[in-house]
Amino acid sequence: MAINATGPASADTGADRLHPEGRPVRPSGAARRRTWRQTRRQLTPYLFIAAAVALLLLLTYWPAANLLYFSVTDWDGIDQDLNYVGFENYVQVFTDPRIFEVFYVSLYYFGASFLQIGLALYFATILSFNTRFRNFFRGVLFFPYLINGVAIGFVFLYLFQPDGTLDTVLSWFGLTDPPQWIGDPEIANWSLAGTSVWRYMGMNFVLFLGAIQSIPSDIYEAAELDGANKWQQFWAIILPGIRRIIGLCFVLSIAGSLSVFEIPFIMTGGANGTSTFVIQTIQTAFTHRQVGIASAMAVVLLVIVLVVTFVQRKLFPDEKVDLT
Amino acid sequence: MTTIHNVPRTGAKAQRVTVGTAKYLSLVIAAACTLLPLVTVLFASLKTSEEYGTTGALTPPSNWLNLSNYVTAFDSGEMLEGILNTGIVLVVSLAGTILIGTMAAYGLDRFEFRGKKLVFALFLIATLVPGVTSQVATFQVINGMGLYDTKAALILLFMGTDIIAIYLFIQFMQAIPTSLDEAAMIDGASRWTIYWKVILPLLRPAIATVVIIKGIAIYNEFYTPFLYLPSQDLISTSLFRFKGPFGAQWEVISAGTLIVIIPTLIAFLFLQRWIYRGLTSGAVK
Numbered sequence: 001m002a003i004n005a006t007g008p009a010s011a012d013t014g015a016d017r018l019h020p021e022g023r024p025v026r027p028s029g030a031a032r033r034r035t036w037r038q039t040r041r042q043l044t045p046y047l048f049i050a051a052a053v054a055l056l057l058l059l060t061y062w063p064a065a066n067l068l069y070f071s072v073t074d075w076d077g078i079d080q081d082l083n084y085v086g087f088e089n090y091v092q093v094f095t096d097p098r099i100f101e102v103f104y105v106s107l108y109y110f111g112a113s114f115l116q117i118g119l120a121l122y123f124a125t126i127l128s129f130n131t132r133f134r135n136f137f138r139g140v141l142f143f144p145y146l147i148n149g150v151a152i153g154f155v156f157l158y159l160f161q162p163d164g165t166l167d168t169v170l171s172w173f174g175l176t177d178p179p180q181w182i183g184d185p186e187i188a189n190w191s192l193a194g195t196s197v198w199r200y201m202g203m204n205f206v207l208f209l210g211a212i213q214s215i216p217s218d219i220y221e222a223a224e225l226d227g228a229n230k231w232q233q234f235w236a237i238i239l240p241g242i243r244r245i246i247g248l249c250f251v252l253s254i255a256g257s258l259s260v261f262e263i264p265f266i267m268t269g270g271a272n273g274t275s276t277f278v279i280q281t282i283q284t285a286f287t288h289r290q291v292g293i294a295s296a297m298a299v300v301l302l303v304i305v306l307v308v309t310f311v312q313r314k315l316f317p318d319e320k321v322d323l324t
Numbered sequence: 325m326t327t328i329h330n331v332p333r334t335g336a337k338a339q340r341v342t343v344g345t346a347k348y349l350s351l352v353i354a355a356a357c358t359l360l361p362l363v364t365v366l367f368a369s370l371k372t373s374e375e376y377g378t379t380g381a382l383t384p385p386s387n388w389l390n391l392s393n394y395v396t397a398f399d400s401g402e403m404l405e406g407i408l409n410t411g412i413v414l415v416v417s418l419a420g421t422i423l424i425g426t427m428a429a430y431g432l433d434r435f436e437f438r439g440k441k442l443v444f445a446l447f448l449i450a451t452l453v454p455g456v457t458s459q460v461a462t463f464q465v466i467n468g469m470g471l472y473d474t475k476a477a478l479i480l481l482f483m484g485t486d487i488i489a490i491y492l493f494i495q496f497m498q499a500i501p502t503s504l505d506e507a508a509m510i511d512g513a514s515r516w517t518i519y520w521k522v523i524l525p526l527l528r529p530a531i532a533t534v535v536i537i538k539g540i541a542i543y544n545e546f547y548t549p550f551l552y553l554p555s556q557d558l559i560s561t562s563l564f565r566f567k568g569p570f571g572a573q574w575e576v577i578s579a580g581t582l583i584v585i586i587p588t589l590i591a592f593l594f595l596q597r598w599i600y601r602g603l604t605s606g607a608v609k
Contacts, residue, residue: 044515045440048431051424053443055484060450063461070461077464123354126347139596140355146592146599148544150563151584154577155361158368158381161574165364165381198358203603210604230343259454262546266564278456285460286551298457309452 064302070295077291089296099297102280105189105264105273106257112193113253116201117246124208125234138209142202149199153266156195157182185273192264192274199263200256204249211242244316251312255305277301362585369393369578376575393579400569401580406562413475413549413558414542417482421489421538422531429493430519434505447487455485456547466552477552482542489534492602496530497523533602536595540588559584 071089075082093099123141127134144152159165160181167178181191215237223233239246261278264270270279277297285294368376370385372392397403432440462481463472471477500523508518549558557565563584570576592599 042437045431045435045437048435048515048519049428049443052428052490053446055424055480056446056450056487058465059462059481059484060453060458061446063458063465064453066461066464067458119354123351126351131347131351137351137355139592140358142600143589143592144358146540146544146588148560148563148584148588149546150560151581154563154566154581155365158365158574158578159361161381163380165360168380168382169360198361206600207604210600255454259456261456266546278454281457281460286463291460291464294460298454298460301454301457302452305452305454 067295067298067302070291071299072296073292075291076289077285078289082292085292089293090300092293093296093300099280099284099293102275102277103258105276106260108189108193109196109257109260110254112197113250113257116197117204117249117253119197120201120204120208120249121246124205124212125238128209128212128238129230138206142206144199145202145206147199149262150266152195152199153263156191156198157267160191182268183272188268188272188274192267195263195267196260207245207249208242211245212238215241247316248312251308251315254308258301258304258308365578365581368575369582371575373573373575393575394583396576397566397580397583401562401566401576402557403559403562403580403583406557406559409475409556410543410559413478413482414539416475417479417542418535418538420479420483421486422534424483425486425489425534426493426524426527426531427519428490429497430523432490433494433497434502434523447490451487459547459551463551471552473553473555475553475556478548478558481548481552482538482545486534486538489538492530492534493527496527500526533598536591536598537602540591540599543588 070082072084072086073082074085074088123137127138131137147155161167162180166181170176170178179187182188219237220233223237228236259278260276261282264274264276265279265282268274270276270283275283278301281294281297281301284290284297364381367383367385368381370388370390370393371379372390375386432443466472466477466481471480504522504526505518508522513521543559545558546560546564549561550564553561563580566577566580570580
């Protein structure tokens with residue numbers, strides 16, 4: 001079997017090492033005990049990982065397999081009987097404009113992620129240099145990332161209210177005719193994407209800051225001695241030094257903008273043209289009871305995310321990612 | 325670079341001063357953009373409903389100690405139930421995650437066995453499955469087990485999805501020398517004893533990281549309780565429910581929102597260093 005007594009991981013007891021083959025000459029009580037002990041020893045690692053693997057199979061792989069199965073049926077989620085419909089659901093996902101159009105909403109969030117990464121990069125850079133109240137600014141910029149999504153939803157619904165905080169501040173600058181930030185379908189997605197920037201910028205920022213700080217400081221000192229200014233240091237040292245993690249954040253933001261859910265779901269419930277693919281999937285499954293189509297949608301999203309991840313692995317082979 | 329030397333001294337100094345000013349100005353603007361939405365919610369939460377109706381969003385409350393909206397949020401919003409339920413789910417899920425996660429990490433790091441590579445691959449691929457959409461099928465599993473609308477459903481889901489914790493534990497365990505295990509073995513300790521008495525205590529820093537990161541994630545989780553536990557409230561869902569009955573009563577909604585944010589703020593102020601470290605190690609491994 002996989003384990004033999006000379007293996008590095010099974011130097012269990014001194015007694016085993018005396019019988020490397022463990023094959024008894026004649027069956028005796030001691031030998032039987034030994035084989036039992038050997039079996040138990042071989043089982044040990046499986047016992048340690050059993051719970052984790054069982055949960056993984058039960059709550060990730062079994063549902064994923066079910067998704068594939070449901071996606072070729074017309075199941076409504078309740079009935080006992082369900083019919084095989086082939087690829088009909090997939091055809092509907094790609095041809096029904098009500099379903100496919102919501103993919104365009106992702107573009108707002110993807111666009112916003114450029115702003116988010118740009119801001120994060122700027123603030124990470126200036127805070128990596130000597131700055132007064134550095135910890136304070138770092139904390140303030142990062143804190144939104146930790147706040148409960150429902151709370152953020154309410155904070156921004158309040159901010160965007162007619163004559164609310166945002167309108168008041170804009171009026172200070174002479175902008176007296178503000179739009180309906182959430183009510184106007186033309187604007188709503190921008191407002192929600194902006195909320196998303198506010199919420200997630202801190203995470204990119206802290207990642208960049210960590211990466212910049214892991215660049216050895218004597219490189220800056222050498223550059224300083226050579227007379228390089230901060231701007232030159234940024235282009236020549238910082239940007240190349242953290243190129244990988246920036247690329248990584250961009251790739252993650254593709255997956256992230258395809259699976260936007262909480263902010264629009266909490267703030268508008270998907271009204272005013274703010275529905276996203278995930279909201280649509282959930283509503284198809286649990287409101288319209290079309291589990292078949294919803295499963296096909298989930299599979300499509302899963303495939304896209306897998307493709308994006310695969311491309312990312314090709315582009316940035318050293319960096320491992322998780323998309324949670 | 326030569327241009328710098330050509331600039332007269334005072335010019336360079338002036339330039340540095342303006343660059344410095346621009347830097348601090350941008351930081352102050354960013355801090356204001358981050359804090360203003362929260363501060364105005366704080367203002368609103370301390371106003372009486374009459375005061376809320378007549379004053380602007382940026383007018384501070386007349387009485388900074390008017391906590392009546394918080395009382396209303398607690399009483400009629402049933403936030404206490406939400407906090408208690410969140411506490412129960414949090415404690416049980418964390419204990420389960422730590423036990424299952426450290427055991428799996430010990431099994432994966434300290435043993436060679438058939439199928440080890442496969443198990444690693446299964447864990448890795450699982451991180452890619454988008455959370456919310458797969459609920460379409462996960463829901464059927466939970467429902468089939470008869471756990472729909474119980475706290476057990478949430479606890480099971482929170483324990484089951486934690487692959488990042490397992491990675492953190494493995495990472496940390498690799499730094500614990502195997503000679504410790506071997507020494508214990510020579511003393512006659514079983515594998516379980518080694519895990520329980522030697523490894524687990526040494527994993528304490530990693531456990532603390534997981535408790536903080538996972539604790540915040542569970543506290544903030546919205547969709548899982550919304551979908552699986554409709555008859556009871558967790559903190560997120562109890563706040564979400566404010567949307568209906570309190571409709572336009574923004575002073576009460578604001579109070580409820582702050583009740584949810586304040587524990588996070590306190591945790592952040594006390595655990596900053598752990599949070600930064602945990603999140604960066606969890607996001608990019």
